[in-house]
Amino acid sequence: MLEAVNVTKEFGPNRALNGVSLRVEAGEIYCLLGANGAGKTTLINLFLNFHQPTSGSVWINGRDVASAPIDTKRDVAYIPEQVMLYGMLTGLENLDYFAALATGQRQPKDHLVALLAEAGLPADAVDRRVSNYSKGMRQKVGIAIALAKNARALLLDEPTSGLDPSAANEFSQLLVRAQERGVAILTTTHDLFHAKQTGTRVGIMKRGNLMSELDSADVSHNDLEALYLQHMRD
């Protein structure tokens, strides 16, 4: 379960988040929409203690991130917009390393290879150095890392960025399967269609404020689009 309680975050004079509160329950996929610079990434980063809130608090599975920054990270997996990996290592070696760090033990090679396949990485890329990967391929390794962690919550910052449509589609299915296992998922996206299709709830952010929240089952795709554009306009 992920929770932000009245969170404000300022970078100098610039207020990136303004009293945002939201809650993502187990088995929910919460999609955050919003224009560039709305504060979506900042909110995700607070959950990872990459930044500390100016006021308010963020909680993971009932624990305050500020007071247990390392332990709370063990409960979440994170996929950034640009997955950063070690170029000198192969995709498999990167996964091996991060998965072992995340879980505290090395996982069998077959399992890791299967995770890479599940994330959609072509089999012939597995043993190639990541420095030669395309952006989408790197993203897929990031997805495999998150899968390996097998966490109870997912923090996704435009995770499908750089994925081709079919890979993005497969990723959506992965998310749905995770949701069915009871994982709490918070994801940012610019893809309204995806948000409506995959998300159980949708939040719209604007200049650091959470403008509205709705259940995606309750709105049609067109309604969502209209609402979003209206928020962007005024």
Next chain:
Amino acid sequence: MLGLIARKEFREFVRDGRMIWAGGLMVVLLITSVLLGWQQQAAVQAERVASQELDYDAWLNQGPRHPHNAADQGMHVFKPSPPLSIIDPGIDPFVGSTIWLQAHRQGETKFRPAQDATGLKRFGNLSPAWIVQVLAPLLIIILGFSAFATEREQGTLRQLLSMGVAGRQLMWGKALALVLALGVLIVPGALLALGALAGGASGDVLLRFALLCLGYALYLGAVIFIVLGVSAMCRHSRTALFVLLALWIGAVLIAPRTIADVATRTFPSPSRVGFDEALSADLDGASEKEWMRNFNVSSAWDPKLPLSQWGKALQVDDHSGYGVLDDHFGRLWDTFERQQKLQEAAGVVAPVVALRAFSMAVSGTDFSHHRHFSNQAEKQRRLLQEVVSHDLIEHADPLGDRHFSYKAGPELWAKVPRFTYDPPGVGFALRKHWLSLAVLIAIFLASLLFARTAVTRRLSA
């Protein structure tokens, strides 16, 4: 977990080529220098043993002659080359190894009082010690500057931290990787040196070797933590590299010379000429006083002295000088040791200075050991003088005017024993130079603290 982090770091060292070119160079230099040092030490030692034999043989077989002539010609003693000079030749190459023991004057090796007796200013002698003191830190910088800075720059640091890894764990893992890399690069050279030493090495030599390893481990450990700390503090790897190289140039290349200058200025030693003049004046003064007291003549070797007292006079003259020599050389050498102590303490600023002092001391190639040898040589010289003047008093003085017709033979020469030098044990080195070890330990702990603080403070993102 640490092993995992270390393994990944090490793999990167190898794959990006740093380990191969920088490390390879290090291995080649180190092994070459150990081999050269070994060969040189063996050759020098064999030569010194042989020379010592030849010289004593010549003394024993010099044929019948007046003992004072024999004493004037004297004998030579050769300082045995310390086994660990393979690793750290210290000041040995600069201070010479042969002392001419002759009547009337205390011998010195080709050692000039005005020179830098601590060997700190001398640089560029490609010994294994120099390589590890000067080049190994550079290698650690090359391998380690990017440890945190590049991960931050490339964004992998966030990926890592999002796994729930603590910054300190990363630090220890990365430190372990650097230790492993250094191990791979240095241990072969160290083992080779140990192999070179093992042939007939005493327990003392092995103990000294172990202490050397400890000293160097503390030093390199400190460098590792400093490098990691700086890397954690810098936003960009270029900044980290720049800062670390500047530190290296300052602390390893420049500071030792500056510190040596400060030391010689704080405890100035006399010039060669000044020292000799002051010594001669005091020797003459002391000698004249004794001549007056014993023989009632106003100057030494006054023609009025009857030849029947010539041997006695020689003894009196010798004895008058001992205190003066002890005094002058003692003061000079104390000055050198004070300079040395100051440098050891200054190791707090430039660790390499403390390490160098420690390394030379434990290798038995520093000034304290040199002084110990010089004292033993002087003892032998005084023994020689005593034997000669005693014999003159007994056999030549009774001849009166025919004093100088007396000739001694092999039985007298044999009364001067063969010179054997017993070098002091490791305890001596530690007693004299515990400060440098203490400084190394302090620096190690301070660096560790610095790295931990830097990592904890600067690694939230």
